[in-house]
Amino acid sequence: MDQRTRHLMEHLPYLRRYARALTGSGTRGDALVTRTLEWFLDGGGSTPETDTSREALYRWLNLLQDDEREPPEPTNHPVEAALNTLPETERRLYLLVNLEDLPIADAAEVLEIPPEEAMEGLTRAREAVRNRLTAxxxxxxxxxxxxxxxxxxxxxxxxxxxxxxxxxxxxxxxxxxxxxxxxxxxxxxxxxxxxxxxxxxxxxxxxxxxxxxxxxxxxxxxxxxxxxxxxxxxxxxxxxxxxxxxxxxxxxxxxxxxxxxxxx
Structure with missing residues (x-):
């Protein structure tokens, strides 16, 4: 196994977690990760070594998910249901920071938005989720x-x-x-x-x-x-x-x- 492949495998648990949250489905999430890994291993990501960073892989997961044009699966879980009411960029921002523990600057880079915009969006997302979960x-x-x-x-x-x-x-x-x-x-x-x-x-x-x-x-x-x-x-x-x-x-x-x- 070459170094590039090892990098991908190291990130696999994080990719699966994010993809399952992104799609709202274990099956769809795993299929999305598989397509992302295939894209990289087939040469789609054959640019610099840094392209196998978690941030780059999250970015490609998002792009492939956008290509499908399918919303996340509906859910009865209160947290997931609250997240699904957010604008998609804010939902992904919330997941990247709160679920994946990315610094907000890195999450902004993944989503290709300015850090200031990311900070404002995360504040709105957290407030919206908190309000939905206030009994x-x-x-x-x-x-x-x-x-x-x-x-x-x-x-x-x-x-x-x-x-x-x-x-x-x-x-x-x-x-x-x-x-x-x-x-x-x-x-x-x-x-x-x-x-x-x-x-x-x-x-x-x-x-x-x-x-x-x-x-x-x-x-x-x-x-x-x-x-x-x-x-x-x-x-x-x-x-x-x-x-x-x-x-x-x-x-x-x-x-x-x-x-x-x-x-x-």
Missing amino acids: VILVVEDDAIIAFDLSETVRGMGHIVCGNAATMDEALSLAAEHTPTLALMDIRLAEGDNGIEVARELRRQRFLPVIFVTAFPDDLAKRGLEHLGPVIPKPFTREQIEQAITRAVFTPAPEQAKEPAQPQ
Whole structure:
């Protein structure tokens, strides 16, 4: 194996990672890498040795992808879906810097844009992705101290609390007004209301992920309703709440997740 080929093989894991992110598909990404390597090995890149740098290979991956004129595969993953809403140059810039760890000047060179333009584009891309991944969270808890603690944890993670509800009516009203993306739900609520019924009603209206935070963790299992959401028993730690929220935010929503209507 000559030195040129060894250089290409050393870069192969990085090329596959970038190509799979670029195309949104493992199969398409690997096929793109194969075409790029074939192009180089057949003499298409038989100019200076530096043409086998990672930057040069990323550039050729982009060019070959542009020749296909196919958008990335659709995805339900929140991060990938957020990236797919970006202008293509900003999406590639984000991938090169955040996924491939290229310095922004090198990423700008790959994309053949001025470094200043790259810096501005990366700032826009990061802000857009951050905004798409910021959850709007409804806290349904009748204990004011616990509700405050949950709300502070949510805000500390950079997410938004759209309101605190102590009853079913309050929860449904806030949900209708603010369209939250996640709910932290106690089971035993004020005025004899039940968080399980709130979650089921919200599911009948639209899919809303729910994390139950309750001193009665067995109530869901007793009714065979574990599918409504994960349970964090009280007393809880902030780390438990943070981990559960992160999992919920980064888990794609199922396509068919509404609670079926109950027979009259």
